[in-house]
Amino acid sequence: MAPQTRQAAIVGGNRIPFARSNGAYASASNQDMLTATLDGLVARFGLQGQLLGEVVAGAVLKHARDFNLTRESVLGSRLAATTPAYDVQQACGTGLEAAILVANKIALGQIESGIAGGADTTSDAPLAIHDEMRRVLITLSNARTVQQRLKALAGVRPGMFVPEAPRNAEPRTGLAMGDHAAITAKEWGIGRHEQDELAVASHRNLAAAYDRGFFDDLVTPYLGLARDQNLRPDTSVEKLAALTPVFGKGEGATMTAGNSTPLTDGASAVLLASDEWAAAHDLPVLAHLVDAQTAAVDHVHAGEGLLMAPAHAVPVLLARNGLTLQDFDFYEIHEAFASTVLATLKAWEDPSFCREKLGLDAPLGPIDRSKLNVNGSSLAAGHPFAATGGRIVATLAKLLHEAGRGRRGLISICAAGGQGVVAILES
Amino acid sequence: MTRRELEEAPSTAALFARAAATARGRGGALPDTRLARTGVVADPADVAAYARVCGFGLTGALPVTHPHVLTFPLQVALMADRAFPLALPGLVHVRNRIDALRPIGLGEALDLEVWAERFARHRSGATVDLCASVSAAGVEVWRGRSTYLARGATAPEGAPDADVEVGGGALPDGAVHWRVPADAGRRYAGVSGDVNPIHLSGLTAKAFGFKRAIAHGMWLEARALAALEGRLPEALTADVAFRKPVFLPSTVTLATAPADGGWDLALRNAVAGTEHLRGTVRPL
Structure with missing residues (x-):
């Protein structure tokens, strides 16, 4: 059936x-x-x-x-x-x-x-125990004789007592996600100033959304917190300009704690x-999930940026739905780093990227930046990895509902491992 | 009645020591003293530690049994005082009743008041109820009543009979198994301030006639209620009788059955089937 x-x-x-x-x-x-x-x-x-x-x-x-x-x-x-x-x-x-x-x-x-x-x-x-210690303990638990146990224990070294913390690094490249993003930022010539501007807009938009009560029916206070702890409503491009870059190296480094999402x-x-x-159930319908698409890039061997997969996923989604990149009232592009958002937008405007990497006859073109992340995004709110999708879906659905029937929004989220998840919502 | 307000929670360890030193020669009627603290805000880290030991999630509200550990030091102060007729060491917690009138938010300023009442006759001694009332902004939000048995003690002339039984219907075999570790008493002592030596080690328990250390009744009750996380009424009465002690370490089972909008529950030894705890939870 x-x-x-x-x-x-x-x-x-x-x-x-x-x-x-x-x-x-x-x-x-x-x-x-x-x-x-x-x-x-x-x-x-x-x-x-x-x-x-x-x-x-x-x-x-x-x-x-x-x-x-x-x-x-x-x-x-x-x-x-x-x-x-x-x-x-x-x-x-x-x-x-x-x-x-x-x-x-x-x-x-x-x-x-x-x-x-x-x-x-x-x-x-x-935290996990040191991997070699883990092996020693497994050998030890399988040991049958005293000699075998002693032999297993003889393999213990002081360094093995240090636990392993999860790292925000790519297993196959050994680079932190920020270092990957810094490579992409350099490749696309994403400047420090435009990154800081995007970060400031994120904080201002999120603060304004809280102030007008937008999140009253989307956020429930927890353990003494009523607003996102990372939110800095009074931040400015001048303040962010004072920060030292933390990702990328040397002269051209542009990515700071201010224009990167904190843990x-x-x-x-x-x-x-x-x-x-x-x-x-007498409940409202804010919007519908129209369609979605995932994509992945080979950031290990093919030279594509780790966080560029959404740039590949979106044109597939647009084509299937007969839409252009400009047919949206709102864009929610996850701000893993300000430079990621800017590199993605730039890629869609770039004729050779769109032709060679995406196989398109013409570039997707620019978007109306006033429709981007209008209620702030991850730079201001923070990004508890698995929680970001739900934050964005609920935010966009409510935005579309407020704007009236037939409004359309695009969600674009980049992910570790060179993956991207994108979706269309419509009120 | 005299009401005495304390600036801060007294040290239960010092009180237990003082009560032990002054255990002999006590008697007479219950004091009509009330001990109080005002504007008490539970420390979030303490609440988190308590929740972890008892199995509660962190919800933004105090675990339903947590006000007990806020009021407990005051109750110990009352019992350690020379005017209290029974010797604190050796008192056995036999029943606890909690009325949670509404969930209490983390960070709410609470006024605590404790007193003793209902000196009663029991077949193996006398019982007394240590009561607690917790208010927020002048409105009572939580009540506790702990009944303690003093073996061999004598209730005053004309005292009523002790009331240590709780209701509830027949229960199936327990589906929930807990392995209660040897250090369960020390862990709960660390987050509750209940440093009664019968819970801390085999040696200290033996001094009071127990063959091994025993689990805190309030920990068993807390953990049982935590196991019903998400399934409890917002406002509730929990009434629990502590039967045979849980010797540490042990494996116990928790049996639950829905009843009248709440639950009946029993905690039993996983091997012998002896009942350790029997209780009811009802909407208030």
Whole structure:
């Protein structure tokens, strides 16, 4: 039976304010944050005790004990304990990918409602024992005789007692994500000033959105935090210009702590449903998830920038939907780094990149920058990896709903491993 | 009635020591003193540590049993005082009742008041209730009543009979297994201030007639309620009877069954089946 597909509705979202690493949520685990976020969504939409189709979420930095993070969070939440759940992980694309997965099941008629989300903490990080120590301990536990045990223990060296912390580095290149972004920034000639301007706009837009109450029904205070801890409403290009570059080397280095996203803790969740389910529960439909696309680049051997995959995904999505890059009322381009957003936009305007890398006859062209990240993005809010997708989907859906029917928005999220997840929402 | 306000939480370790030194020669009626603290804000790090030891998630509200550890030092101060008729060392917690009138937010300023009442006759001694009332902005938000048994003690003439039984229906075998480690008492002591020696080590427990260290009743209750995370009414009454002690280490099972909008629960030894705790949770 091949059912007719339908577009999944975005009913609303909830997140906790994002906290700086080792800040307000230093004691909170991913499960704590995800459960609190789910319960906030439950409270907002009266879902207490309700059986939903599925809850899909994930975390990028994950303890081994959190193998069933989402299901355990559901069990601790006020949702019906019979609500199924599973984990996904696609680095910074996790949250958006979760929303796409839920939306696709709704589109196929397999479920009527679902929650997509994500949580990440860089504070309660999964430290692992030194890998060689781990091997010693495995050998030790397999040892049968005293001699075998002693032999195993003889392999222990002092350095092995140092735990391994998760690194924000690419396994195959050994470079930090920021160092990769710095290479791309240099390649595309992205200047310091324009990066700082984008960062300032992010802070101002996010602060203004908080001030006009935009986030009142999207954010629930948690552990004493009511706004994102990283938000600096009074920052300025002058202040940011004073910062020393932290990524890239030498004269041309442009990327600072001010125009790069800091490590953050947080969680987000989005409620999706069929139109019928939303109507039956007397809940609003803010927007629909129209279509989505992923892409990946070979950042290891083919010379493409680590965070440039969305530049490849978007034209595929546009072509399938018969749209141009200019056919959008809002653009939500995840600000992993200011330079990433600027390099992506520049690539779409570049005839040779569009021809040679994207196989297009003409460049996608420029966008109206006044429609970009109008309520701020990751530079100001912070970026708890798996929580960013949910933040953006809920924000954009509400923006589109406010703007009226038939408005269209584009989401573009770059992810570690050279991947990108993009999607179209429409009110 | 005299009401005495304390500037800060007294040190329970010092109080236990003082109570032990002055255990002999006590008697008479319960003092009508009330001890109080005002404007108490739970330290978020303390709450997080308490939550971790008891199995609660961090939700932005105090774990439902947490106000007990805020009021406990005041109750110990009351019991350690020479005017208190029973010797604190050796008192056994036999019942606890909590009325949580609403969730208490982290960071809320709380007024605490504790007192003792209901000196009662028990078949193996006498019981007394240590009560606590917690208010926020002048409105009561949480009540606690802990019944302690003093073996061999005598209640005053005309005292009522002790009331140490809780209700609840039949329960299935427990589905939830906990391995309670040998250091469970020390871990809970660290986050609750309940440094009663019967919980801390085998040696100190033996001094009070227990063959091994025993788990704190309030930890068992907290952990049982934490296991019902997300399934509890917002406002609730939890009524728990502590039966046979949990000797450390142990494996226990938690049995739960929905009842009247709340839960009946029992904690049993996983091997012998002896009942350690029996309780009810009802919406308030």
